[in-house]
Amino acid sequence: MAFQLGFAERTHEVLYFQRDSLQVGRNPGRRKYTRRKTRVALGPLGSGGEVRATPGDSLGSRVSRISIASLVNRDLNHRQMFLTADAIEAGGVPMHEQALAAMRQSIIDGAPETARDLAYSGLAHGLEPFTAINDGYVPGMQYVGEQFAQRMMFLPDMMASAEAMRAAMSVLEPELTKRGAERPTAGIVILGTAKGDIHEIGKSLVGTLLAAHGFRVHDLGADVSSETFVAKTRELNADVVGVSALLTTTMRGQKSVIESLEREGLRSQVKVIIGGAPVTRQWAEEIGADGYSKDAMGAVTLVQNLLQREPAHAQS
Amino acid sequence: MKPKLELLDRTLLPRILEEAFSLLVDPGVKVSTREATDLLASSGAWVEQGIAHIPEAMARRALDSAPREFWLYDRAGQPVVHYGGDEVHFDPGSSCLNILDPDTLRPRLAQAADLVRLIQVAEMLPQYAAQSTAIVCSDVPSEIGDFYRLLLVLWYSNKPVVTGAFSAATLEAMIDLLVADSGSLEALKLKPRAVFDVCPSPPLHWTEFAASNLIALARAGIPAELISMPLAGATGPVTLVGSVVQHAAETISGMVIHQLAAPGAPVVWGGAPAIFDMSSAAAPMGAIETAMLDIACAQVGTSLGLPTQTYLVASDSKLVDAQAGLESGMSAMMGALAGINMISGAGMLASLACHSIEKLVIDAEVIASAQRLAAGIEVRTDTLATAMFTQAGLKSDFLSLKETRALFRGEQHFPSAVIDRNSSEEGQPVDIFCRARRRVRKLLEAYSAIVFTPECKNALLAIASREAKRIGLEHMPGIS
Numbered sequence: 001m002a003f004q005l006g007f008a009e010r011t012h013e014v015l016y017f018q019r020d021s022l023q024v025g026r027n028p029g030r031r032k033y034t035r036r037k038t039r040v041a042l043g044p045l046g047s048g049g050e051v052r053a054t055p056g057d058s059l060g061s062r063v064s065r066i067s068i069a070s071l072v073n074r075d076l077n078h079r080q081m082f083l084t085a086d087a088i089e090a091g092g093v094p095m096h097e098q099a100l101a102a103m104r105q106s107i108i109d110g111a112p113e114t115a116r117d118l119a120y121s122g123l124a125h126g127l128e129p130f131t132a133i134n135d136g137y138v139p140g141m142q143y144v145g146e147q148f149a150q151r152m153m154f155l156p157d158m159m160a161s162a163e164a165m166r167a168a169m170s171v172l173e174p175e176l177t178k179r180g181a182e183r184p185t186a187g188i189v190i191l192g193t194a195k196g197d198i199h200e201i202g203k204s205l206v207g208t209l210l211a212a213h214g215f216r217v218h219d220l221g222a223d224v225s226s227e228t229f230v231a232k233t234r235e236l237n238a239d240v241v242g243v244s245a246l247l248t249t250t251m252r253g254q255k256s257v258i259e260s261l262e263r264e265g266l267r268s269q270v271k272v273i274i275g276g277a278p279v280t281r282q283w284a285e286e287i288g289a290d291g292y293s294k295d296a297m298g299a300v301t302l303v304q305n306l307l308q309r310e311p312a313h314a315q316s
Numbered sequence: 317m318k319p320k321l322e323l324l325d326r327t328l329l330p331r332i333l334e335e336a337f338s339l340l341v342d343p344g345v346k347v348s349t350r351e352a353t354d355l356l357a358s359s360g361a362w363v364e365q366g367i368a369h370i371p372e373a374m375a376r377r378a379l380d381s382a383p384r385e386f387w388l389y390d391r392a393g394q395p396v397v398h399y400g401g402d403e404v405h406f407d408p409g410s411s412c413l414n415i416l417d418p419d420t421l422r423p424r425l426a427q428a429a430d431l432v433r434l435i436q437v438a439e440m441l442p443q444y445a446a447q448s449t450a451i452v453c454s455d456v457p458s459e460i461g462d463f464y465r466l467l468l469v470l471w472y473s474n475k476p477v478v479t480g481a482f483s484a485a486t487l488e489a490m491i492d493l494l495v496a497d498s499g500s501l502e503a504l505k506l507k508p509r510a511v512f513d514v515c516p517s518p519p520l521h522w523t524e525f526a527a528s529n530l531i532a533l534a535r536a537g538i539p540a541e542l543i544s545m546p547l548a549g550a551t552g553p554v555t556l557v558g559s560v561v562q563h564a565a566e567t568i569s570g571m572v573i574h575q576l577a578a579p580g581a582p583v584v585w586g587g588a589p590a591i592f593d594m595s596s597a598a599a600p601m602g603a604i605e606t607a608m609l610d611i612a613c614a615q616v617g618t619s620l621g622l623p624t625q626t627y628l629v630a631s632d633s634k635l636v637d638a639q640a641g642l643e644s645g646m647s648a649m650m651g652a653l654a655g656i657n658m659i660s661g662a663g664m665l666a667s668l669a670c671h672s673i674e675k676l677v678i679d680a681e682v683i684a685s686a687q688r689l690a691a692g693i694e695v696r697t698d699t700l701a702t703a704m705f706t707q708a709g710l711k712s713d714f715l716s717l718k719e720t721r722a723l724f725r726g727e728q729h730f731p732s733a734v735i736d737r738n739s740s741e742e743g744q745p746v747d748i749f750c751r752a753r754r755r756v757r758k759l760l761e762a763y764s765a766i767v768f769t770p771e772c773k774n775a776l777l778a779i780a781s782r783e784a785k786r787i788g789l790e791h792m793p794g795i796s
Contacts, residue, residue, distance in 0.1 A: 097544050153592035156549075198517050200596055201550045248413045248669065249482050252458050277598055278413065279670040282423055 045313065066124040090200040096127055103168065107140025110160025112167035119171035129172040133183065137168050138285050141212050158297070162208040185216040187239040187307045190232050194253025199246035202276060206242060213300050226253070226260035228296035233261065233270055240303055245276040254279070254285040271306045275299060318402075323612045324560070329619045332557070336564035337372040344369040345520045345569040354448045355576045368569070375568050384621050386539060386582040388446065388476035389507040391497070391710040391766070395477050397445050399511075399539070399584055399623030402655030404690060405445035406648075407478045408438055408676055408681045409664035410513070413452050416665060416672040418753050421635060426456040428468060428794030434663070434673050435472040436763040438754055441682040443687070444778045448660060450671055453794070458482075459787045463489045466510070467740035467780050468794050470497050474766060478660060480513035484528055487512075489661070489783050491536055495776035499717040505537035511584065511658075515543040516566045518551035527573055527608040535580035541584040541625050541658070542570040547599055548609060550592035556609050563589050563613040584658070585617025586625035587653045593714040601630040601667050602643030607650050623657050629679055630661035630668055636749045640665060645673070645682045652686035667692055674752035677759070681731050688729040694722050 099122050106115040115137065120134045144161040147153035178182055191207050193200055200222045207217045218236060221230060224243075233241055241261070243254045254274045261267040271290040274283070284292035291306055293299040344367040346408075347353050353363045362369040363367050386399025397405050403484070415426040415434075431451040438444045447464035456464045462482040469477050470493060481487035496771050498504035504761050512527050516522050522530070533540040544566035545554025552559040567585055590606040598604055610626040617624040628647035633639035644662070652661040661668075662683065663676035697703060697719060712750040731737070737768055769778075777795075 142554075146594075151595055154595060155592075156594060198521070199551075201592075205597060245760060248411050248452060249461075251413060277667060278422060280414065280666070280669060283413070283425075286425060294598075 014165075030155040030160055038300060058081050072099045096122075096125070096131070099125070099127060100132070103132060103136030104140035104143070105160050105165050106168070107137050108143055110157060110161075115164040115168040116171055119168045123171070128264055129175045129179070130181070132168070133172055137165055138214075141165055145209075145213075155296070159205070162212045165212040166208075183214070186214040187217045187303065188218070188236050189240040189242060189303060190218050190229065190236065190238045192224035192229060192244070193222040194225060194226050194243055194245040194250045195256070196253060197245050197247050197250035198222045199244070199276075202246065202296065203244035204244070206244070206275065206299045209296050209300050210303060213304070214312065215303065226256045229257045230260045230264050230266065233266055234264070236276070237306055238270055240271045240273060242275065242299070242303075243275045244274070245279060248278045251276070251278060251283065254283075254289065258288055271303075273299065273302060273306070317363075318690060319653055320402075320655065321611060323608055324557075324615050326619075326794065328357040328557070329616060332561050332564055335561045336568060337375055339466040339520065339561065339565040340370040340372070340375055342369065343367070343520070345522065345565070347522045347569075347573070348524040348529055349522075349527040351531060352522065352573050355531070360575050361572075370569060370572055375572055378572040379620055379622070381575045382571055382583050382622060383580060385623060386508070388539070389509055389548055390476060391474040391509070395507075397658065399582070399625075399657045401657075402587060402618070403657055404652050404655060404659065404687065406629065406659045407444055407446040408434065408450045409668060409671065410448040410450050410478060410480065411452055412450060412664060412668065413454070413670040414666075414670040415638075416636065416670050416674070417453065418674055418749075418756075420744040423634070423666065426451040426671065427455045428453040430671075430673075431465065432472055432794045433756075433760060434671065435469055437676060437759045438463050439473045439475060439675050440763055441677065441680045442568040443683040444475070445661070446476040446478050446658070447473045449477065450663065453647050455793050457787050457789055460486060460489070460783050460789070463493070463783055464485050464792075465625055466490050466493055467776065469554045470494075470776060471795060472652070472766060477510040478513065478658065481508050482516075482531060484525060486530070487529055487532055489779065491532075491538065492779050493776060494538070496779055497772060499772070501536070508539050508582070509538075511539040511541050511582075513541045513543045513586065514570065515545065515588075516570055517565065518544070519590075520566055520569065522570065526558075530570060530574045530685070531577040534574045534581040534583075536580065537581055539582035539584065540574055541628075542567045542574075543586045543588050543625075544570070544613075545588040545590065547590055547592040548605070549594060550597075552589070554592075556591075556605060556612060558618060559589055559609055560612045561683055563587055563609075564616050567617070567781065568615075583623075584625050585614070585620070585622040585673050586658075587613045588627035588660075589613055590660055593665065598632070598667050599631050601627065601661065601664070602632040602647070604646065606680070607647040611650055611654045611656075614654055618655065619715065625658040625660065626651065626656050627661045627668075628656075628659050629682065630664040631675075632665075632667045634670070636672055636678065636752065640675060641678065641748070642680075644679055645685075647687040648679070648682045649689060652683075652690040655690075672755050674749055677734055677752045677755045678748060681734050684729050684731065694726075696726065702708055725737055747751070757760060761783040 099118060103118045106118055109258045119132060141161060144153055144158060148158055189210050191203050193203050207219045211217045218232060220232060229241055243257045245251045245254055258272055273291045274289045275293055279292060281292050293302045346366055346370045353368060356362040356368045356412060360371055361376045387395040388397035390396045414423040415430045417424050431453055433448050435447055435685060438447055447469050449469055452461050463486045466479050481490055494510055495501050495504050498509060512533050513672060514526055516526060522597045530540060544563045546562045548554055548556060552562045571583055582749060588607045590601060591603055593600050597783040607628055610628055614624040614626045628651040629644045631640040631643040662679035663671050665672055665675060704714065704717055704719055707717055714720055732755060734748060734755050780792060
């Protein structure tokens with residue numbers, strides 16, 4: 001696979017890891033000529049010049065050496081260089097470390113098939129499912145969340161990453177069950193769109209991200225009555241109920257859910273969060289909701305804060 | 317010459333329609349009411365499991381039978397809003413739950429008293445050819461929230477109304493109100509005073525309420541405005557032109573249901589599409605791409621010769637600030653130049669989540685400027701300039717020419733005191749929000765109560781009392 005590195009120097013290029021991305025520069029120990037962060041894509045071995053990488057922090061600290069082959073294109077007028085990566089040479093680094101790095105990257109890349117294949121491969125090579133989740137996939141999701149907050153990644157990226165997470169978990173969770181273990185949940189969340197409102201996208205996005213962050217999510221869908229919210233809350237002993245509304249005319253349904261929970265004596269046992277394009281903090285206060293978030297990623301933080309728990313990390 | 321804004325190459329229009337017709341066949345349109353699917357099936361559509369597959373010929377018949385123009389009338393029976401051609405009108409945005417408190421600058425839940433003030437201010441501003449049922453009143457039970465908004469508009473305004481119903485039961489009551497206001501159903505059909513917004517749910521879904529609403533309005537002969545609103549990238553294709561295709565398919569499918577129920581019933585190619593913000597997951601109504609999408613969707617309707625409507629002049633800002641001004645100003649100009657018959661959205665902030673009466677008066681200035689721009693540059697004299705130079709010579713004395721006095725009112729728009737053009741600064745400068753607050757106060761002081769015939773007043777009150785009694789409402793806020 002080819003990847004593009006934006007760098008200015010013509011010779012003596014050195015590749016190295018800085019934090020989480022592959023960087024290019026000259027004499028990185030003293031000065032780093034980084035033009036942009038670049039995701040690493042590993043491909044088949046090729047031929048050509050070799051460039052040595054200097055380990056940086058994070059991933060780099062686990063990698064002693066990188067070989068880059070095939071300077072497949074060089075356009076120095078545009079001060080760009082295209083390289084083909086061949087492989088990370090293990091250099092004494094445990095295979096699992098490479099696998100975990102690849103798992104993390106598969107989430108960042110939003111590559112479900114890769115994430116699933118890596119999960120199978122990891123299990124086949126004796127990697128513990130808990131380790132794969134906690135040290136491989138979850139850090140990838142956390143990175144995506146950070147990038148999203150900085151407006152470096154966007155919702156389509158996030159959705160793809162969540163899909164990759166789901167693909168990996170579809171392999172790892174049955175394996176956990178087989179071994180008599182279960183990934184601890186960060187909490188049980190019920191989600192739905194208010195009665196009379198058939199819009200689902202925001203709510204589904206929140207559900208996807210909550211699930212990717214270790215919450216057990218029960219999505220009731222759209223046009224959900226207060227009675228259904230209440231019944232499901234009781235049935236599952238839910239920690240959080242999330243009610244979405246896209247229309248100004250259906251926002252009142254959020255209030256109805258809270259009123260119904262109060263009437264049924266469940267309100268004190270469950271946190272209620274609301275969201276949707278027309279929803280404001282003031283509306284949340286007005287109807288007595290426990291929280292409101294203006295976006296999906298904020299909803300994850302909100303739920304984590306409301307339950308005062310860390311994101312779910314599996315423990316063996 | 318009147319300037320014109322078109323964003324779609326004319327050669328693209330047939331392709332958009334071709335793909336829209338294709339979507340009506342595959343995947344088809346979800347229609348969640350038996351009455352509508354029966355109508356569709358009996359007229360040539362293939363209906364299976366609630367999905368109607370509508371052949372192009374059938375869709376084209378609906379487009380042919382829909383009227384090319386109609387008018388909305390004021391209380392006196394005068395034609396005021398012309399849906400058709402390239403005439404442009406504006407009305408305030410609708411169905412808002414919150415209002416910006418001008419003293420605290422915080423949004424709060426709107427009440428009937430706020431809607432009354434908003435109606436009275438809009439009544440005094442000629443830039444708004446029509447009222448809208450702008451606010452959902454928090455002090456009115458939600459069961460009759462839509463009905464009550466219309467009641468207040470009819471109570472405090474003579475202008476035509478852009479409205480909409482929230483349920484089948486209240487639609488009936490709202491039609492009763494309009495019939496009482498007009499004197500009879502025949503009079504209402506002959507001179508409709510209101511148009512009802514009806515919204516499909518993207519993508520390609522007519523819910524039970526929306527579809528039955530369409531049918532009821534068509535059969536009552538009351539104009540319907542189809543408000544398709546794909547969110548480009550979320551509930552519609554990410555490309556603007558892709559969402560234009562979806563909008564066309566949703567609107568045409570609505571027209572098919574509407575025209576099958578009552579061929580020739582008045583209907584508008586409306587819409588409120590927007591882009592989907594990939595960071596905030598919001599629908600930014602002030603984004604330039606949203607305005608482009610709205611203009612492009614309307615252009616498709618115009619190309620079919622149909623009356624048009626769209627949602628512009630709104631802002632995503634939470635305050636009446638420079639962002640609100642630039643977003644509303646840009647989209648008002650674009651809408652006016654596009655020749656869209658009804659442009660809704662003035663006064664609205666926070667991606668349609670908040671109304672502001674102060675913004676409504678500022679937007680009136682924006683609208684006046686946009687209308688002036690759309691009127692273009694005309695030749696009003698035999699010679700363009702030389703005859704005036706013959707009189708004035710090089711003396712800079714154009715001010716005293718009779719042509720100046722005769723023509724300046726047509727050449728220049730005169731803004732209200734909301735716009736500051738004073739060259740001198742006396743004391744502390746006052747910003748536009750403060751000037752708007754003053755203007756709101758003055759407009760409210762100048763507002764005069766509507767004069768009803770006793771029959772009309774009693775009939776409206778009787779229906780209002782009936783509905784209030786039905787839900788146990790003892791006091792009717794805002795009605796005095």
